[in-house]
Amino acid sequence: MKRGLWLLFLLAWLAAPLLGIVPPFWISLANTIGIATVVVLGLVVLTGVGGMTSFGQASLMGFGAYTTALLNTSLHLSPWIALPASIAASVAAALTLGAVTLRLSSQYLALATLAWSVSLFYLAGNLDLTGRYDGIPAIPAVSLFNINLAAPEKFFVVIWVSVALAMLATANLLDSRVGRAMRALRGGAIAAASCGAPPAQAKLLAFLYAAALAGWAGWLYAHLQRAVNPTPFSFAASTEYLLMAVLGGAGHIGGALLGAAIFTLLNDRLQSFLPLLIPTPGNFELVAFGCLMLVLLQTAPEGLWPHLFRPRPQPRPIDETLALPRRNIPPPGTLLLESIALTRRFGGLVAVDALSFSACAGEIVGVIGPNGAGKSTIFNLLTGVDQPSAGQIKFRSEEITGSNAAAIAELGIARSFQHVQLVAGMSVIENVCLGAHLRGHAGPLRALLQLDCAEEAALFAEAMRQLDRVGLRQHADRPAGSLALGQQRIVEIARALCLDPVMLLLDEPAAGLRHNEKEQLATLLRQLRAEGLGVLLVEHDMDFVMQLADRLVVMNFGAKLTEGAPESVGRNPQVIEAYLGTAA
Amino acid sequence: MDASILLILVQDGLVNGAIYALLALSLVLVFTVTRVLFIPQGELVAFAALTYSTLAEGHVPASIFLLAGLGATACLRGLWDARATRNKYGKILFGTLGPPAVVVPLTLWLAPRHPGLAVSALLAVATVAPMAPALYRIAFAPLASASILTLLIAAVSVRFAMVGIGLVIFGPEGTRGIGFSDAFFTVGPLTIPGQAIWIWIVTFALMLALAIFFGRTLIGRALRATAINRLGAQLVGIPAEGAGRLAFTLAGAIGAISGVLVAPLTTIYYDTGFLIGLKGFVAAIAGGLVGYPAAVIAALAVGIVESVSSFWASAYKEVIVFTAVLPVLLVRSLLGPPSEHDE
């Protein structure tokens, strides 16, 4: 129903210029807005969702534009054949730049794209191949079914169909398995890695997707103007796209259109209006934009879109009969995780000191010790978030020392975090669904074309089952950030369970919980143990650990103080001294 | 290309490299203290150069009115932000309106009297340097808790406005400033112009002064402390905003001095600053945005790469300089990502 309405609106929009009642001036503005929207959609994914700033989108757009220009004028290929080549050229360029900078902090990416867009501008301006600063003229028009689309009101259709497709594809991408991994880049990157979705991969994907849209926009630009030169692909143009994204609301698909429209219209109005007001020659629209952006950043850093349209959380329909294949759980008593003389030093500080212990299937092992004893560091070492300075880690007798977080997740080791790592803006169930990342297989292409519906439904069904299991079913559609901290910890457990783990590592799951919530958690953990899972539990609440754990490992100053059944450990005078503080 | 040409190119490169080194230092300083990547630094360089040239020709530079405008805006902004506490009004008035109150009348009086190069240089620095802390008050201080990327976009917005204003106050024509010295010194195959020696002396003196400031004075240490651990610095009573203002003031002064030094070397247009500043950034990135010595060495390297490539393939000079940063980043990325913060 809603889709039908949108389609009708789009058709009306596409048909309007063809009726001949819209002045050409407005059609040409609308074309500019459309092309900009396609570029800015890429920035929505890259900057708004992924948290990376690129000053090189116009350069990447230039790759697309020059590629089609060259293929059309030199090789006389059809523009339609050149379209995939344009997109591929931009993506290939982004891949080169991404390989160099994506591992560094994001400010390097921003500055590297800046340097590279300046460099490419001068390169295009000096190479004979690209026609130097004059560029490449006489690019043929696009035609479809022998209809020549050279006229702006006809190419308008191509541009706005592209805008609609790009918006749809972006929406599909963000609401998918890989999309959730991208959305986790801001605030939940470590958690995503522990669910088997490496942040580096998500970053690269966001970068390449933005480049693909830029290449597409470049192709549109080349065939609209029928000529290319370096200026529209300069650093200044790149910043304009960035401003549009921030203006509209960098995290929102609608914001791309809004930002592009407002910027373009305002720019046009200012250019014709300001010279009348101020008779001196000058780029007053630049001054106006600079000041406007500053005011906007300080008053509405989220952009205009969220101020105009408050997105309501929409309950997601879920068919809970769908199931995902389960992993084989080893029989109780099987040796799962072994830490052998594990050591981690930070400068002069030894956080974990030659620690050895093991955990088996169907067993709850508690790790206790005073604050700062190195418990959370152990978790980070065991789950590949941090790497040991010395020692070994084995899982089911295979050495896994040095594996990264995603590889460890793949083995079936799931974890929660002491400092909650949820994506605050995503709904609770989407956060939980991130845990099932490895149980789905749909890649970005299937996501773009929405061929992943069946798999998505199964993933969400699983997420709902786990959410139900931890007792948070009624909160499924709320933003994760709106839950109390204790509940957020429980959401992390549901997310970990979505991985279908063999081994569960929980870092202070009971912190911040009320008494009855703790009882529920204890019941759940007992149930998991009965199912044959191995559970490693770092906990501070003595009552809670004592009643649950089969075995306790007591730590002090990074080293193991003692190990054994809760009763014997509790009687150990050393433990009482260390754990309960200075007795003397 | 024989050895003597190479030597001349290296000499040229070290002249520009010294300027880039100063800029890189100021950019690293501003970034570590405030997390702002101060893109408009290049504009300050160009504005200082153009102000100096205008003054040296005996005209009143319109940049003094920009200073007055920025001062007034910063003052209003400061008063608005302090409305809750009300105890800093005097300080804000003095800090924001003080510099234009001195510089504007002085310039109006001195400029038509052909003040000479030294006075022109001093006035140019006094006009442009206080713009940086004013910009900090207006654009960056209110965003203190925003992300690096938001601050970066704010910096780009400031550059937009500055470039637009630059065209209005300096016009589209370029100017070349008068050098401090037209003497030449012959050393072996090299003929070293007096201006180059001036640049090296001033650069060296500035770096020495900065080293003493950061290493020996309490205020300098406080600034370093803010760069190392912002919250820790606040907890011992170092005001974060004050530290940011100081960092911007120093950066503004360094940028303005660089502008005066660079004015006689080449023709400066209102928008030339961008590429100069960007080369300072290339050096700062190559140095990892943290270390001062690394940034200086990288800046000298940028200067040499630039002069060698302008001889060898002058059309591709900028291409080579800006592409050269990519392999450096590749190496940095292969050596592993830098740790975020110590504690």
Place this chain on the structure above:
Amino acid sequence: MMFRVAGLSVSYGGVAAVQDISLHVEAGSIAAVIGPNGAGKTTLLNAAMGVLPSTGTIEFDGTSIHAMDIETRVAAGISLVPELRNLFSTMSVADNLRLGAYRLRREGSAAAARAMDEIFETFPPLQRRKEQLAGTLSGGERQMLAMGRALMARPKLLMLDEPSLGLAPLIVRDLFAIVSQLRATGVGILLVEQNARAALRIADYAYVLETGRITLEGTDLADDPRIVEKYLGQKESKSLGGAPPPKPRHP
């Protein structure tokens, strides 16, 4: 009453982390806040220091400091030793201490040097490491430096966030002895601790913080059966484990 907090609440993104907290610290006394991890202890101190925005009343020496920024609170005589220490890791120990006296910078460097000598008397290991970078210190030395840096400012109110964190019992004992001595000089101390036993031993008054609220307060909490059971374990002589503790508990 030197330091008073009333009806203090802090929330992150709409979720309350601490709610309606009221407490006070007298000059020359130690008030302790104990409670489990995640109860909001650090949030409470950060709000009191102005690191986090909050709602409610915060008064120091009879004037409201709620609108003051961190620096102004430091200048008024409040110091916080944060949980993460926040040392200047690539500066020397001496420089860290010098900066501690930043609020008293008008008194000159000679006064700061004298104050530093006093710190070295209190924490002898720091003197040996005077020229060493703060980042190379051990955990105990870092905590000493963090406290030393705070004391350089001669605070009237000292707030300590988990001073025992990651320290050996012996060091904790020394540290707490120093805290007791500080009280004797008239400094008011707000001590936030997970190590309930050590904290209650030196505290004059104590608060129990659980899930963001103060659930219990008083002068003799160390003898309160509810505290004994929950935070001190069943008496030292008895075992920790064994049968699950008796119910019901206080809410």
